[in-house]
Amino acid sequence: MARGEMKNNKSAKDKDVRTTNILAARAVADAVRTSLGPKGMDKMIEQDNGQVLITNDGATILDKMDVLHPAAKMLVEVSKSQDIEAGDGTTSVVVFTGALLAKASQLLDQGVHPSILADSWQLAANKSIEILENECSVPITIGDSHESREKMIEAAITSLNSKVVSQYSPTLAPIAVDSVLRIIDPMRSDNVDLRDIKVITRIGETVEETKIIEGLCLDGGARHAAGGPTRIENAKIGLIQFQLSAPKTDTESNIIVTNNAQIDKLAREEKKYILKTVKKIAKTGCNVLLIQKSILRDAVNVLSLHYLAKKGIMVVTDVERTDVEFICKTIGCQPVSHIDHFTPERLGMAGLAEEDSTPGGRIVKITGVANPGRTVSILVRGSNHLVAGEAERSIHDALCVVRCLVKKKALIPGGGAPEAELSLRLAKWAESLSGSNSYCVQAFADALEVIPYTLAENAGLHPIKAVTQLRTQHTMGQKYAGINVKQGMVTNMWDLKVIQPLLVSTSSISLATECVRMLLKIDDICASR
Numbered sequence: 001m002a003r004g005e006m007k008n009n010k011s012a013k014d015k016d017v018r019t020t021n022i023l024a025a026r027a028v029a030d031a032v033r034t035s036l037g038p039k040g041m042d043k044m045i046e047q048d049n050g051q052v053l054i055t056n057d058g059a060t061i062l063d064k065m066d067v068l069h070p071a072a073k074m075l076v077e078v079s080k081s082q083d084i085e086a087g088d089g090t091t092s093v094v095v096f097t098g099a100l101l102a103k104a105s106q107l108l109d110q111g112v113h114p115s116i117l118a119d120s121w122q123l124a125a126n127k128s129i130e131i132l133e134n135e136c137s138v139p140i141t142i143g144d145s146h147e148s149r150e151k152m153i154e155a156a157i158t159s160l161n162s163k164v165v166s167q168y169s170p171t172l173a174p175i176a177v178d179s180v181l182r183i184i185d186p187m188r189s190d191n192v193d194l195r196d197i198k199v200i201t202r203i204g205e206t207v208e209e210t211k212i213i214e215g216l217c218l219d220g221g222a223r224h225a226a227g228g229p230t231r232i233e234n235a236k237i238g239l240i241q242f243q244l245s246a247p248k249t250d251t252e253s254n255i256i257v258t259n260n261a262q263i264d265k266l267a268r269e270e271k272k273y274i275l276k277t278v279k280k281i282a283k284t285g286c287n288v289l290l291i292q293k294s295i296l297r298d299a300v301n302v303l304s305l306h307y308l309a310k311k312g313i314m315v316v317t318d319v320e321r322t323d324v325e326f327i328c329k330t331i332g333c334q335p336v337s338h339i340d341h342f343t344p345e346r347l348g349m350a351g352l353a354e355e356d357s358t359p360g361g362r363i364v365k366i367t368g369v370a371n372p373g374r375t376v377s378i379l380v381r382g383s384n385h386l387v388a389g390e391a392e393r394s395i396h397d398a399l400c401v402v403r404c405l406v407k408k409k410a411l412i413p414g415g416g417a418p419e420a421e422l423s424l425r426l427a428k429w430a431e432s433l434s435g436s437n438s439y440c441v442q443a444f445a446d447a448l449e450v451i452p453y454t455l456a457e458n459a460g461l462h463p464i465k466a467v468t469q470l471r472t473q474h475t476m477g478q479k480y481a482g483i484n485v486k487q488g489m490v491t492n493m494w495d496l497k498v499i500q501p502l503l504v505s506t507s508s509i510s511l512a513t514e515c516v517r518m519l520l521k522i523d524d525i526c527a528s529r
Contacts, residue, residue, distance in 0.1 A: 021071035029098020039459040058091030059083040087400015099450035120440030125513035137410040176398035192403040204359035217377040221362025228309035235353040244304035329373040404501035413493035415482025416452025459485035
């Protein structure tokens with residue numbers, strides 16, 4: 001075979017691989033495109049276990065989709081990365097990635113080399129982030145002041161407006177903001193650990209009944225065996241990691257009992273052992289006992305529950321290992337791994353511990369904590385599993401939006417305004433560049449317009465007309481002009497209080513560009529053994 005022919009075959013193969021990758025990734029982007037914005041459509045997802053999920057959260061949709069192509073999986077990973085970094089904009093980042101890939105396909109067909117295109121778009125992404133940070137954003141202060149709290153609530157409401165439970169955004173947004181403000185030091189914090197916010201979902205009542213619990217909320221009720229208490233005032237709470245049941249042998253061995261006397265002796269020794277342990281617990285003054293879930297043997301048995309009930313001790317079992325740190329931080333107790341270390345100093349104090357029944361199951365509330373830590377419990381309600389589940393996901397997105405503002409203390413308008421402004425600025429900047437860089441940056445600027453275009457399209461507006469009006473407004477210097485999907489016109493987004501954190505847009509642009517650059521650099525797909 002001639003060398004020229006081999007070279008042609010290789011370039012054809014490279015082109016085929018890139019084309020296949022771009023088509024697969026764009027198919028994923030097109031699948032979630034209709035979910036963008038407050039007027040976006042919802043997706044009904046049927047899961048393997050037969051349950052149905054209704055959502056329009058991009059990260060959730062892509063996570064539940066069965067994606068097989070490796071390039072398409074990269075878009076799923078981009079959505080997950082956006083969810084981790086910003087928590088919002090998971091649909092936008094995928095739609096923008098799809099638009100960049102469409103432009104990449106055109107440029108590659110026109111003979112632009114993938115490496116030149118990848119480098120030019122990295123320049124464009126860096127310039128975009130610089131413009132957003134320096135010219136489009138408005139810095140804010142994080143604190144308990146009324147003005148800063150209102151701005152944070154407005155940003156959270158903007159995020160919630162595109163959710164299934166958008167009508168409840170005036171209820172959920174303040175809960176998200178107040179939760180974050182309780183667990184951070186506004187003067188020093190530059191991040192938020194969302195593990196300090198525990199969200200418990202229970203069906204029954206409506207989403208409007210969602211509230212912050214002043215203390216601790218435990219998933220699961222108290223044990224009712226032997227008539228144990230379910231309400232304790234002036235609670236002294238202990239958390240144990242050992243078992244209140246008869247000990248087992250260290251190895252897998254059997255004890256052979258040959259007569260009734262030995263059976264009686266075993267039963268007496270078991271009673272004596274458990275009673276001795278319960279007396280030590282009661283001696284410390286403990287009246288609420290939280291018991292960690294055990295995998296070695298039963299954490300409690302009927303006998304231990306009987307003795308604890310006799311001592312008037314409320315028992316809550318099946319505490320997850322992952323919740324131990326949160327519980328200790330909330331009520332100020334310390335976990336105890338052996339009965340010899342169970343002392344009054346390790347107990348947490350609270351005004352009231354009581355069991356509460358809901359249609360979705362029982363919960364235990366511990367309120368009036370004497371030394372509360374920087375943690376928050378949120379009880380999410382919903383009329384059914386679909387609504388309650390979507391409310392929980394929406395709360396998570398709202399919490400992430402507030403976390404974005406703590407990480408990068410700046411706001412930008414929504415409604416496609418920053419993308420339209422960036423498109424205009426980058427187009428002007430492209431004119432000052434030379435060679436293929438100018439051409440590639442112009443394509444990047446055009447791709448940015450997919451966000452306002454899709455917002456208008458999903459709202460039932462004429463997308464070309466809406467984007468043309470938006471471009472005209474930005475050319476006239478109205479940098480906060482965006483698409484008002486409720487009124488079907490271009491208006492000032494800042495005046496409408498449609499605002500979002502700066503980090504959502506900067507993260508979206510950098511992650512989308514990074515993903516497209518990786519896809520452009522791939523010229524072959526190899527299967528591993």
